[in-house]
Amino acid sequence: xxxYTLQLDKLTKIFGRRLVFKDIDFTFSEGNVYGxxxxxxxxxxxxxxxxxxxxxxxxxxxxxxxxxxxxSPNDLHNHVGFVSPYLVLYDEFSAEENLKxxxxxxxxxxxxxFTDGLFSDFKLLDRKNDxxxxxxxxxxxxxxxxxxxxxxxxxxxxxxxxxxxxxxGKDTVYNIINREKKNKLILVTSNEDSxxxxxxxxxxxxxxxx
Amino acid sequence: xxxxxxxxxxxxxxxxxxxxxxALAMFILVTISVILFSVGSxxxxxxLTGGLLWVVIFFSAMSGLSRAFVSEEERGTTLTLQxxxxxxxxxxxxLLFNILLVFLMNIAITILFLLLFDSFIIRDYSTFFAAFxxxxxxxAISSTLIAAIISKASTKGTLYPVLSFxxxxxxxLTLLELTKFAIDGQSLSDSFTELAVLFCYDMIMISAGYxxxxxxxxx
Numbered sequence: 001x002x003x004y005t006l007q008l009d010k011l012t013k014i015f016g017r018r019l020v021f022k023d024i025d026f027t028f029s030e031g032n033v034y035g036x037x038x039x040x041x042x043x044x045x046x047x048x049x050x051x052x053x054x055x056x057x058x059x060x061x062x063x064x065x066x067x068x069x070x071x072s073p074n075d076l077h078n079h080v081g082f083v084s085p086y087l088v089l090y091d092e093f094s095a096e097e098n099l100k101x102x103x104x105x106x107x108x109x110x111x112x113x114f115t116d117g118l119f120s121d122f123k124l125l126d127r128k129n130d131x132x133x134x135x136x137x138x139x140x141x142x143x144x145x146x147x148x149x150x151x152x153x154x155x156x157x158x159x160x161x162x163x164x165x166x167x168x169g170k171d172t173v174y175n176i177i178n179r180e181k182k183n184k185l186i187l188v189t190s191n192e193d194s195x196x197x198x199x200x201x202x203x204x205x206x207x208x209x210x
Numbered sequence: 211x212x213x214x215x216x217x218x219x220x221x222x223x224x225x226x227x228x229x230x231x232x233a234l235a236m237f238i239l240v241t242i243s244v245i246l247f248s249v250g251s252x253x254x255x256x257x258l259t260g261g262l263l264w265v266v267i268f269f270s271a272m273s274g275l276s277r278a279f280v281s282e283e284e285r286g287t288t289l290t291l292q293x294x295x296x297x298x299x300x301x302x303x304x305l306l307f308n309i310l311l312v313f314l315m316n317i318a319i320t321i322l323f324l325l326l327f328d329s330f331i332i333r334d335y336s337t338f339f340a341a342f343x344x345x346x347x348x349x350a351i352s353s354t355l356i357a358a359i360i361s362k363a364s365t366k367g368t369l370y371p372v373l374s375f376x377x378x379x380x381x382x383l384t385l386l387e388l389t390k391f392a393i394d395g396q397s398l399s400d401s402f403t404e405l406a407v408l409f410c411y412d413m414i415m416i417s418a419g420y421x422x423x424x425x426x427x428x429x
Contacts, residue, residue: 054292054428074296082293088286090219092226101222104215105294105303147290 003067004030004079004154004185006051011060013046020046021208024060030154033181035196036189038205044189045084047205048159051187052080066154078106081148083141084159091133095124095143098132099150108151118146122172137164145176156180159189174198212295216303220278221310229281234274234315241266242322259330260389263323264382267349270315271378272371275353278304279361288361292427301354301423308357309350316346333395340398341388344408348381351415358426381411 006028013020020043028034038044049055051062053076064071064079071079089098096115103110119125122142127135135143141164148156158177162170177186177198188195196202224230245262254262282288291300320342323330332338356377360369384407391401398405 052293054289056428074298077293077295080293084289086286087289087293089290090223090287091285092223101215101219102294105212105219105299107212107215 005063005065006155006185006187007063007065008051009061009063011047011050011062012058013043013050013055014058019209021205022210024203024205024208026203028185028187030183030185031181032200033177033186033188033198035199035202036187036205037191037196037202039191042205042209044205045086045159048082048084048157048187048189052076052082052157064155078108078151079154081151081153081156082159083144083148083157083161085141085163087144087147089132089140089143089147092131094129094131095119095135095146096128098143099146102147102150106151114152115146115150118149121176122146123168138166138169141165142169142172145173149176149180154184156184156186157189158186160192161188161190161195162192170194212299213302213306216295216299217306217310220303220307224307227281230274230277230311233277234270234311235318237270237273238266238315238319238322241269242319242326246326254327254329256329256331256393257390259323259327260393261386262327263319263330263389264385266319266323267316268378268382269371270319271312271349271353272374274315275308275311275350276357276360276366276370278308278354279357280366283361297424297427298420300427301358301419304358305350305354305419308354309347312346312350312353316342316349332392334392334397336398337388337396337401338392340401340405341385341392341408344405344412345381345385345388348408348412348415349378351412351419352377352381355415355419355422355426358423377415381408384408384411 008024008026011024012022024047036044036047046055050057053062053073064076066079090101093101099115100110116125119128122145124139124142124146127139132140132143161173165173177188180186188199190196245266282291295303353374356370356374360366360373363369384404388401388404388408391404
């Protein structure tokens, strides 16, 4: 256990005149799977992007703490794994080349055995040297999980985790979530009942509109 | 080094996609050909040729250097970069890539000018070389920062030269002056003030780049 906590403190986001959500106070702690739900356009993905520091909140703060110490915003990318439909990897590189580049840019060692294990988990081991532009949308989605887990982050944010996946792919993702939740904090952003069934607690963005 | 790793990723990506190199090469060939056709057998002055050199360099930079960020935005990989590196790493990596492109581009343009224009005669190479080095750094730094700003806009193509013109104008004017000095044979020590202006421009732009990039990079 690494004792990772994520705290949202009166988090508010307003786009122009449109209130997305207001005064979200919530604390997420490691070892649990949390769901973030709400209707289409309710601000689930916006909340995810604010949590990982890519978007700024209009008001309020997000605190990431590891063993009681605040993680600096500049170092946050090394503690977060993110999967989302709008995440795009480099088509001109093979799956393994992508991961080698990412490891070097992150400043971490590329662990061949660990990476091959991830390729094997997501049934991509025999296709790891193919260019990503030859991958189907489901294979690209599975590749995003390998990207998100490559640096063994403490926080895993899965935005619509099973989009583009077949039943076998969904089962793999659910198995990975159950395996990783023991030593990670996992947030699942979804409207799918099967995804939310994995969650210990669900935050509905619709409840923060007034 | 993380910045070098990002630069290496961009360079390998460029070798496979030819996003920027092809645009730059075509632009340089077309522009120099048009100038040669329009000049014909006329004798143009040495100063005018020196001016034309920087005109070609400015517009070539406008055609290719925005790709560093625009290609990431167009392919949707900006989020990936945001997830693997801190902003200063991204800025440095992209800057290194643009520095390499600017040097390749400007060396090619200068060699073509020396070969094709009889009136392009540099009498003091040390002054021209110093101006060339500092000028290339200035163009690369400014272009990288402006590319990051315009990459999120819907009218990238037109916005880039429009936004670049006022920012690059002091640099280009100083470079024109120094090229004139080099053509006249003025020594490096006599051109110290203009070279100092170029150096200060580079320092100001790189400081502004690192200070502003965090705000540009995140929504």
